[in-house]
Amino acid sequence: KAGVTQTPRYLIKTRGQQVTLSCSPISGHRSVSWYQQTPGQGLQFLFEYFSETQRNKGNFPGRFSGRQFSNSRSEMNVSTLELGDSALYLCASSPTSGPTGELFFGEGSRLTVL
Amino acid sequence: GNSVTQMEGPVTLSEEAFLTINCTYTATGYPSLFWYVQYPGEGLQLLLKATKADDKGSNKGFEATYRKETTSFHLEKGSVQVSDSAVYFCAPPNFNKFYFGSGTKLNVKP
Numbered sequence A: 001k002a003g004v005t006q007t008p009r010y011l012i013k014t015r016g017q018q019v020t021l022s023c024s025p026i027s028g029h030r031s032v033s034w035y036q037q038t039p040g041q042g043l044q045f046l047f048e049y050f051s052e053t054q055r056n057k058g059n060f061p062g063r064f065s066g067r068q069f070s071n072s073r074s075e076m077n078v079s080t081l082e083l084g085d086s087a088l089y090l091c092a093s094s095p096t097s098g099p100t101g102e103l104f105f106g107e108g109s110r111l112t113v114l
Numbered sequence B: 001g002n003s004v005t006q007m008e009g010p011v012t013l014s015e016e017a018f019l020t021i022n023c024t025y026t027a028t029g030y031p032s033l034f035w036y037v038q039y040p041g042e043g044l045q046l047l048l049k050a051t052k053a054d055d056k057g058s059n060k061g062f063e064a065t066y067r068k069e070t071t072s073f074h075l076e077k078g079s080v081q082v083s084d085s086a087v088y089f090c091a092p093p094n095f096n097k098f099y100f101g102s103g104t105k106l107n108v109k110p
Helices: none
Strands: A005-007 A010-013 A019-024 A031-038 A042-050 A053-057 A064-068 A074-078 A087-094 A109-113 B003-006 B011-014 B019-021 B023-026 B033-038 B044-050 B056-059 B062-065 B075-077 B086-091 B104-109
Touching: A005 A087, A019 A087, A019 A109, A031 A074, A042 A064, A042 A074, A074 A087, B003 B086, B011 B019, B019 B104, B023 B033, B033 B062, B044 B062
Parallel strands: A010 A109, B011 B104
Antiparallel strands: A005 A019, A019 A074, A031 A042, A031 A087, A042 A053, A064 A074, A087 A109, B003 B023, B019 B075, B033 B044, B033 B086, B044 B056, B056 B062, B062 B075, B086 B104
């Protein structure tokens, strides 16, 4: 069974630009959640999508947005990039929504903002 | 409310040393607990899990027992290797699977 796939793995952007990251979950998983990981803040929850609907949301500004397609693939978008957005962005899939259960993570997309 | 507390790192050990990373919980009932591991440059992956009291999870030589008497889920390994150097997360810290603590960084020296 294929794992969670994130693309691109690495990317470099400049301040003010926008970026779109993609996540393909494990087949059959309908929940996709996104995280930002930085050395200073650790692993922080951005949002979760389940069956194309945002079900849970962390505490990030509106520049961070996401969506999920009917095949459960998800994208997250960051607009008007800031230097502090440099981070490893992880997505995880799960067969169910809600606060319990196991998460299956991708390898991450490492974003550098110059 | 429900919570999980994990020891802070970093933890530095020599190869073949015994490892314990402490994790204690406060909960009503026995929600599932997990240990995730993140190797350098990679995403998190599930190391082991326990779904009820007295459950013992094990994988790659690591073990953790969901103990109700001591409300603990400590991670142990009898002989660590350099390749075990990683960050370990006892999760979820507030019994919401989307939230993680800062983990415990393990450095194993040859």
